[in-house]
Amino acid sequence: xxxxxxxxxxxxxxxxxxxxxxxxxxxxxxxxxxxxxxxxxxxxxxxxxxxxxxxxxxxxxxxxxxxxxxxxxxxxxxxxxxxxxxxxxxxxxxxxxxxxxxxxxxxxxxxxxxxxxxxxxxxxxxxxxxxxxxxxxxxxxxxxxxxxxxxxxxxxxxxxxxxxxxxxxxxxxxxxxxxxxxxxxxxxxxxxxxxxxxxxxxxxxxxxxxxxxxxxxxxxxxxxxxxxxxxxxxxxxxxx
Amino acid sequence: xxxxxxxxxxxxxxxxxxxxxxxxxxxxxxxxxxxxxxxxxxxxxxxxxxxxxxxxxxxxxxxxxxxxxxxxxxxxxxxxxxxxxxxxxxxxxxxxxxxxxxxxxxxxxxxxxxxxxxxxxxxxxxxxxxxxxxxxxxxxxxxxxxxxxxxxxxxxxxxxxxxxxxxxxxxxxxxxxxxxxxxxxxxxxxxxxxxxxxxxxxxxxxxxxxxxxxxxxxxxxxxxxxxxxxxxxxxxxxxx
DNA sequence: CGTCCAGTTGACACCAATCAATAGAGGTGG
DNA sequence: CCACCTCTATTGATTGGTGTCAACTGGACG
Numbered sequence: 001x002x003x004x005x006x007x008x009x010x011x012x013x014x015x016x017x018x019x020x021x022x023x024x025x026x027x028x029x030x031x032x033x034x035x036x037x038x039x040x041x042x043x044x045x046x047x048x049x050x051x052x053x054x055x056x057x058x059x060x061x062x063x064x065x066x067x068x069x070x071x072x073x074x075x076x077x078x079x080x081x082x083x084x085x086x087x088x089x090x091x092x093x094x095x096x097x098x099x100x101x102x103x104x105x106x107x108x109x110x111x112x113x114x115x116x117x118x119x120x121x122x123x124x125x126x127x128x129x130x131x132x133x134x135x136x137x138x139x140x141x142x143x144x145x146x147x148x149x150x151x152x153x154x155x156x157x158x159x160x161x162x163x164x165x166x167x168x169x170x171x172x173x174x175x176x177x178x179x180x181x182x183x184x185x186x187x188x189x190x191x192x193x194x195x196x197x198x199x200x201x202x203x204x205x206x207x208x209x210x211x212x213x214x215x216x217x218x219x220x221x222x223x224x225x226x227x228x229x230x231x232x233x234x235x236x237x238x239x240x
Numbered sequence: 241x242x243x244x245x246x247x248x249x250x251x252x253x254x255x256x257x258x259x260x261x262x263x264x265x266x267x268x269x270x271x272x273x274x275x276x277x278x279x280x281x282x283x284x285x286x287x288x289x290x291x292x293x294x295x296x297x298x299x300x301x302x303x304x305x306x307x308x309x310x311x312x313x314x315x316x317x318x319x320x321x322x323x324x325x326x327x328x329x330x331x332x333x334x335x336x337x338x339x340x341x342x343x344x345x346x347x348x349x350x351x352x353x354x355x356x357x358x359x360x361x362x363x364x365x366x367x368x369x370x371x372x373x374x375x376x377x378x379x380x381x382x383x384x385x386x387x388x389x390x391x392x393x394x395x396x397x398x399x400x401x402x403x404x405x406x407x408x409x410x411x412x413x414x415x416x417x418x419x420x421x422x423x424x425x426x427x428x429x430x431x432x433x434x435x436x437x438x439x440x441x442x443x444x445x446x447x448x449x450x451x452x453x454x455x456x457x458x459x460x461x462x463x464x465x466x467x468x469x470x471x472x473x474x475x476x477x478x479x480x
Numbered sequence: 481c482g483t484c485c486a487g488t489t490g491a492c493a494c495c496a497a498t499c500a501a502t503a504g505a506g507g508t509g510g
Numbered sequence: 511c512c513a514c515c516t517c518t519a520t521t522g523a524t525t526g527g528t529g530t531c532a533a534c535t536g537g538a539c540g
Contacts, residue, residue: 045475063385065471071388073381085374087479096378096476119367123359126366133373134325138336140380141313145303147387148311148432152496183518192388194497199520201496231305235285236336239327392528423486434529439488 028118031109041099041107042083048095050109052082057105058181061097062189072190073097073140075182077167081132086112103181131239138236147192150230152201155191157230160211160218165237174234176220180213268358271349281339281347282323288335290349292322297345298421301337302429312430313337313380315422317407321372326352343421371479378476387432390470392441395431397470400451400458405477414474416460420453 030053035041041059042048054076061074061083074097076082086093093112119126142162146155164174182190188198205211210226212219220226270293275281281299282288294316301314301323314337316322326333333352359366382402386395404414422430428438445451450466452459460466 061381063381065385065389067471069389071385073384085370087374087378087476088371089479096374097381120363123363123366126363126370127359130325130366130370130373131328133370133377134327134336137373137377137380138327140377140384141301141303141337144313144380144383144387145305145311147384148429149305149309184520185518189388195518196498196520197496203520231307236327239329424488425486435486436488436530437528440528443488 028110028114033107033109035101035105035107037101037104039101039105041101041105042095042097044095044098046095047092048083048086048112049093050111051084051115053108053110054078054080054082055106055108058102059099059105060102060182060186060190061099063098070189071192072186073143074136075102075163075186075190077163082107084132085129102183102186135237135239138239142236143190152191152193152197153204154230155193156187156198156201156205157211157226158232159187159191160213160220161223161226161230161232161234162237163218164220165234170238176223178218179216180218181216268350268354273347273349275341275345275347277341277344279341279345281341281345282335282337284335284338286335287332288323288326288352289333290351291324291355293348293350294318294320294322295346295348298342299339299345300342300422300426300430301339303338310429311432312426313383314376315342315403315430317403322347324372325369342423342426375477375479378479382476383430392431392433392437393444394470395433396427396438396441396445397451397466398472399427399431400453400460401463401466401470401472401474402477403458404460405474410478416463418458419456420458421456 035057041052044063056078059076059082060072061076062070062072064070076099083095083097083099087096088094119129139162142158146158150158160180161174163180164176164178167178167180168174184198184202185195188195191198193201202211202213205226206213208225210220210222210229212221226232275297281292284303296318299316299322300312301316302310302312304310316339323335323337323339327336328334359369379402382398386398390398400420401414403420404416404418407418407420408414424438424442425435428435431438433441442451442453445466446453448465450460450462450469452461466472
């Protein structure tokens with residue numbers, strides 16, 4: 001039996017993926033920053049002046065409606081570029097999303113103007129940013145399929161299968177066990193479900209010996225079964 | 241009373257938006273092509289060798305699940321770049337989505353390698369492609385909010401309010417009336433609803449004097465009311 | 481005149497939201 | 511150390527929105 005606190009967290013200790021770290025740290029004046037859990041990294045519509053590269057911890061992008069309910073549109077893990085690119089509005093750049101730290105974060109910050117200059121000078125960097133955006137679009141599209149056409153169980157299965165790939169090394173197979181510090185409230189807002197119902201779904205999946213989510217740890221008990229349930233095809237997560 | 245067939249279609253006759261036509265036609269060897277309604281422009285995972293710029297007609301991107309149900313993830317109107325960029329897989333480029341013509345289409349086709357060369361030579365073009373992707377991501381994200389957290393009525397209202405902006409000129413106000421040749425089957429698959437339920441929702445909106453969708457034409461009867469219902473803020477559709 | 485397809489309507493079932501309540505873990509301060 | 515609080519997780523009862531199944535309409539077209 002594993003203790004569920006204080007252990008080294010595989011999601012945290014893995015090195016960032018090179019494919020998503022498309023710049024040389026020295027060349028670009030990187031500032032190391034920390035954010036505490038629950039803090040706000042960017043707010044929808046607010047001017048942004050830097051690019052954030054997530055090195056450690058988990059963050060979420062979300063949008064809230066007037067009614068008070070919110071939709072988590074992205075989960076960011078170590079290795080991800082956060083909230084890039086911003087949307088240009090006149091001579092300002094404004095954030096397209098609100099981003100919050102789900103855990104304590106370690107972040108590399110690069111000034112946006114510096115970054116843009118580098119992109120102008122280095123077509124390769126532009127191309128890589130484009131690739132980054134492609135991957136992002138692909139993930140958003142897959143989430144759209146989840147919310148639109150998958151059952152609550154299917155969505156949940158899909159969510160944790162995707163995360164397994166994303167926290168793994170890009171060249172290795174996805175792990176059957178990984179750390180995930182997201183609360184059920186966050187996950188339910190990502191899946192468009194109520195927290196109560198997500199809880200019930202997780203119980204069903206656990207009883208069906210498919211998936212166990214508990215104490216900040218995810219255990220994929222039956223990958224084949226989960227993949228069938230979720231209609232999961234990880235192709236969209238890989239590109240060069 | 242307007243007839244609903246054979247009339248010049250405002251969605252078709254408007255010129256393409258310059259902001260999304262970021263290349264000079266002569267410089268890039270553009271081939272004009274036509275597709276008939278229901279034909280397939282690209283198929284998920286298939287190699288793609290060209291970039292398609294939609295000049296006239298409506299197209300949809302969709303994904304199907306094993307169960308047979310499908311999710312429409314994007315609607316393309318005149319002025320849109322279709323299915324760009326593809327995902328790189330080894331030395332091939334593969335389509336990330338399947339795209340079908342909802343009506344007869346007129347399309348400008350540019351060979352992908354030519355286009356890539358142009359992007360490498362012209363940082364401006366790269367930047368514009370990045371902007372294109374940003375806008376796409378913003379729309380996908382907004383759809384995610386719709387499917388996750390808006391009611392069937394809210395989603396439907398949001399869908400037609402967004403389309404109004406997208407078929408309008410970028411500098412002008414969105415029209416209160418526009419042509420939309422999408423069947424209720426397509427719309428329902430875009431909204432994650434059953435066709436029957438969408439039909440009921442449309443009736444409710446019509447009876448509430450908010451929105452009328454009939455005979456390939458959309459009438460926004462009460463924009464303020466619709467916007468309130470949909471929690472619609474068009475900011476995400478505009479960028480420079 | 482028959483066929484086909486999009487649109488429409490009704491009856492019914494069911495999945496998931498809501499409301500309400502409790503339990504457990506972690507933190508804080510007395 | 512314990513009392514108290516907050517936050518997350520959990521469970522039950524009930525409601526309601528939406529899907530499903532089925533049937534029918536109307537127009538377009540041969």
